[in-house]
Amino acid sequence: MWNDLFSSYLYLPYPEPYYLFLGRQRLEIPTNRDWLFKQFHVPLYTNYWISTKRIFSIKALCMDYKSVKFMPSDKMGDLINHDYKLLLVMSRFGLPLGFGDKTVEQVCREKEVNCPTFLAVANFIHEGNNLLEGNLSQISIRDLMDYLKQAHSYFLDFFLPSIRERLVQAISKSIHSEITYLILKFFDEYVAEVRRHMEYEEMNVFTYVDALLDGTPDSRYTISVFARRHNQIGMKLVELKNIILKYYPEQGNNNLLNAVLIDIFSCEEDLASHCKIEDFLLVPVVRQLEKKKGIL
Secondary structure (H helix, E strand, O other): OHHHHOEEEEEOOOOOOEEEEEOOEEEEEOOOOHHHHHHHOOOOOOOOOEOOOOEEEEEOOOOOOOOOOOOOOOEHHHHHHHOOOHHHHHHHOOOOOOOOOOEHHHHHHHOOOOHHHHHHHHHHHHHOOOOOOOOHHHOOHHHHHHHHHHHHHHHHHHHHHHHHHHHHHHHOOOOOHHHHHHHHHHHHHHHHHHHHHHHHHHHHHHHHHHHHHHOOOOOOOOHHHHHHHOOOOOHHHHHHHHHHHHHOOOOOOOHHHHHHHHHHHHHHHHHHHHHHHHHHHHHHHHHHHHHHOOOO
16 A cells, blocks of 8 residues: 555656656655655655656655555554554454454454445544545445444543543642532533433434334434534533643642543544544435435
């Protein structure tokens, strides 16, 4: 994949200048190869040659390049090294560690996970945008639903309780009991909001999609109902962060509290990404299925 993605061409007319073509962008560059290292600020591992047509081919492994598309033939280890957040994607799809040098396709096949679905989620999260590329018909709705259910369990049963436990440890010795109470109150209200949000999805949306797949959908509900009422759940978390950042009194050592804040930022980002997957992946594939079944 890397060679295909990062192949660029330097057309070497005679005499100079030389040009580097990256997509539609044309860069005039000097001939010094060190310039490429300095320009991109990352290591470039290159194989190059000059043909009789004076084309200089650079095949560069540039691990900071955001628009990389992961493919079935990529090594699973390369994905994780490229973006560690995909560890959570693996876990939620039930893909274990210890995959050796196996490709994404091999790992998915061994665990009976639909590879296009895994890659659709992995690429969506990695790129960090709201654009879904690829064929929706290749996505397994059941596998996507399993992924979302596992994500709910991760937040409600592990990550949020873990954050609260560490938050209590970080602020329990504070003499400012009012601020301590306010922080925990905000956090508990936020967790309750997340729980209501996810319980609604599991009781209504996931139940409806399961029935749709089985051919017995509830005629009173469609995925558009969910899409219209689906809202982001991060405002209380923003308020909580602001309280801690702006009003929590200075202490001698804030290492534990800083670690909790980092977890809160991470949780906010992960939850926002989760909601986007529901909006931009789940809703379109279910809507496509509804059309096939004549519901829309």
